[in-house]
Amino acid sequence: MTGPDTALDRTLELAVLVNEDMDRALATDGLTRSRAHVLFELHHRGPVPQRTLSTALQVSARNITGLVDALVATGFVTREPHPTDRRVVLVTPTEHGARTAATLAAGRHQLASALFDGMPANRVATYTEVLDEVLARFRELTAATAR
Missing domain, CATH: 1.10.10.10 (Winged helix-like DNA-binding domain superfamily/Winged helix DNA-binding domain)
Known part of the structure; x- marks a missing residue:
């Protein structure tokens, strides 16, 4: 896992x-x-x-x-x-x-x-959604430590 x-x-x-x-x-x-x-x-x-x-x-x-x-x-x-x-x-x-x-x-x-290209559209969409979530979390973490 x-x-x-x-x-x-x-x-x-x-x-x-x-x-x-x-x-x-x-x-x-x-x-x-x-x-x-x-x-x-x-x-x-x-x-x-x-x-x-x-x-x-x-x-x-x-x-x-x-x-x-x-x-x-x-x-x-x-x-x-x-x-x-x-x-x-x-x-x-x-x-x-x-x-x-x-x-x-x-x-x-x-x-x-x-x-x-060649990847199923739903996998690309899921990948993008996961990256968006990780990026948002990272931005929150770095903003909190920058204060």
């Missing part, structure tokens, strides 16, 4: 494997997870102020400035003036950044398909 320790061991093993695979894939484009997260946000939202990115990634303004600076330096994004508000600067993906984000999104979809 599988107990809580085994369930946690499998969860940690999966986390390590996913992180290692993600780091390898991102390294080919010269990206870190945090920089890729910025690109994903821009891929889904379009050009936005840095403040919006800071909120979405739950990082400080200083942290998002460093991430955007690095993405500008490597040609993934630009900073453009807002068309109607001169006080606001928009972080905008370059063609290279948009293409990279689309490739990463396609790779994410391919991985999801490789992992879950």
